[in-house]
Amino acid sequence: MATGTVSTFEDSLERLDVGWTRTSPEAVESTLAELIRGPAVGVALAESLSLPESVRRDPTPADLREAKTGVTMASLAIADYGSLVLESTPEGAEQVSLFPDLHVAVLYESDIVDGMEEAFSWLGPRLREGGTDGKSAILATGPSATADMGSLVRGAHGPKAVHVVIVADDEDENEAERVDE
Template structure:
């Protein structure tokens, strides 16, 4: 699995995405390092990890518009592409990942799949268990329509992935 995490990190950081590899007991400090301004978040389903009190859960549309940081769980991920899957659902992870300037994606190392084919197989299994919608994201959105590439035209301008490694 360590090879998958390394490959994911290499692929993701080829663009303007940053990746931290940590253990669950280091999560609070790692998140504090990237939190600034108003933050919104979706529940994190990882053992030993939770959102701090100053991160708004179940944000209103106004709170989403005003948020600088959005924290969501993601997975599976694709090592070869540095992509993550943001699942849609009642908890609002998709909106929370798109509206704020920075998306902080929290990913279990065990959810990193080697290839897109492997990730599609995993997504298929989740669809069979009730998943109805998801977005495959590879870093912040970018456009070069006006010359040089501009990030954040259709989503966050920066993405920070926190990979939770097993001990």
């Protein structure tokens, strides 16, 4: 990750009107607790990161319908665009990031790449490798939006707002674990 990538990413989020918070792995739980509006649903984050107790895991359809906030991991982010790569999982990460009005995405700082080319170099092998997850992903850029009703409105079918929690890396562990190249 080149210097400047993170600040480029933050500039892109600014442009998209997407909020962000930088935090440490230990403080993820408390950071999230402050950001979420209840009721909240979530799927398990990376192993060393905790969800607040108030976030309902293993949601039911009724939970999805009622939830105001959904918390998921983002596998990758693209600095130039402010995009997040949200991978689908058997636990329902896709639904959790989609139904509630606020989507809070948790992202390791080291998973921010510069541009679309780097993102697709990562996505190609990832989508080809098979297995039970990692075969579908959404490139999500800002909240859901439509201009079909005469002017731009956020929250057409999906979230009205997105917030990114950027987690500083525990360099040794995460570099080895998450960055393939």
